[in-house]
Amino acid sequence: MKNNQLIINCPIGCQSTLYETNIVLPTGNLLKCSNCGHIVSSCTHDDYEQSLQKWNSSEGTFPGKKDYDRYQQVITKRLLHAKKLIQQKNLPKLLDVGCSSGALLSIAKNCGFEVFGVEPASDPAKTSQSKGFNVFHGFLREAHYPDYSFDVIVLFEIIEHVITPLQLIKECERILSPGGIILINTPNASSYTARFMKGRWEGFDLYKMGGHVSFFTPGSLSVMANKSGLKIKRIETRNIRFYENGQVTKLFYKSAKIMAQLLAYPVKMINQGHDLLCYLSKN
Numbered sequence: 457m458k459n460n461q462l463i464i465n466c467p468i469g470c471q472s473t474l475y476e477t478n479i480v481l482p483t484g485n486l487l488k489c490s491n492c493g494h495i496v497s498s499c500t501h502d503d504y505e506q507s508l509q510k511w512n513s514s515e516g517t518f519p520g521k522k523d524y525d526r527y528q529q530v531i532t533k534r535l536l537h538a539k540k541l542i543q544q545k546n547l548p549k550l551l552d553v554g555c556s557s558g559a560l561l562s563i564a565k566n567c568g569f570e571v572f573g574v575e576p577a578s579d580p581a582k583t584s585q586s587k588g589f590n591v592f593h594g595f596l597r598e599a600h601y602p603d604y605s606f607d608v609i610v611l612f613e614i615i616e617h618v619i620t621p622l623q624l625i626k627e628c629e630r631i632l633s634p635g636g637i638i639l640i641n642t643p644n645a646s647s648y649t650a651r652f653m654k655g656r657w658e659g660f661d662l663y664k665m666g667g668h669v670s671f672f673t674p675g676s677l678s679v680m681a682n683k684s685g686l687k688i689k690r691i692e693t694r695n696i697r698f699y700e701n702g703q704v705t706k707l708f709y710k711s712a713k714i715m716a717q718l719l720a721y722p723v724k725m726i727n728q729g730h731d732l733l734c735y736l737s738k739n
């Protein structure tokens with residue numbers, strides 16, 4: 457084990473050892489839990505702190521102009537599906553954990569939710585507050601929301617950044633109303649992309665992704681759900697990739713991208729995509 461290593465035990469609470477995988481990154485080989493298959497970074501505390509700085513800007517994770525329409529389309533579809541699952545017509549309460557500068561909160565408001573956010577990075581938290589959103593600046597556990605406060609809780613691209621995801625999900629379960637839904641979106645560490653690209657996949661990259669340290673599979677997500685008193689209502693995956701831009705020649709990259717687009721549908725059908733989305737409810 458390295459000096460000052462960030463994650464020493466499986467963050468899902470298994471009492472088993474972590475072994476080294478053949479996925480090699482600049483911060484060291486990724487580690488895998490021998491019990492649940494969950495994969496974690498072997499980076500140090502210093503690496504992690506430094507990588508998180510990427511998100512402390514006033515724009516936060518707000519999508520660029522070019523990507524906004526697609527983002528809005530995808531998020532709207534997911535939120536409306538969650539709304540259907542909770543079967544509550546009158547202004548259900550939605551909490552976006554890691555709401556950054558409020559991109560999802562705006563869309564959720566348009567979908568008919570009363571919206572709340574939590575954001576630990578100060579600059580994006582200020583931006584979303586200045587837009588008039590009810591946003592708590594800090595970590596979720598510090599917000600001390602009462603039990604059963606929210607009908608929908610959203611964690612999009614959050615749990616892979618967190619050192620103690622089990623505690624975070626348990627807190628979400630506590631503040632979720634009976635019949636409520638938690639939506640989780642995270643990279644799929646057992647996808648075809650992860651298996652083909654290994655250490656070349658950006659999803660595993662600590663610095664490029666601003667602090668990715670915890671990598672779920674549908675299996676490890678289900679173990680975490682069970683331990684938190686939640687059950688998986690629906691799980692879906694999408695997308696496959698073979699190369700990141702710049703790893704091969706432009707022509708080769710473009711051909712591989714076309715191939716990936718052709719394979720997107722079958723990959724989705726057999727749940728091997730690298731973008732994992734999960735709807736959870738209380739047990």
Ligand SMILES: [Zn+2]
Binds near residue numbers: 494
């Ligand atoms: Zn484990």
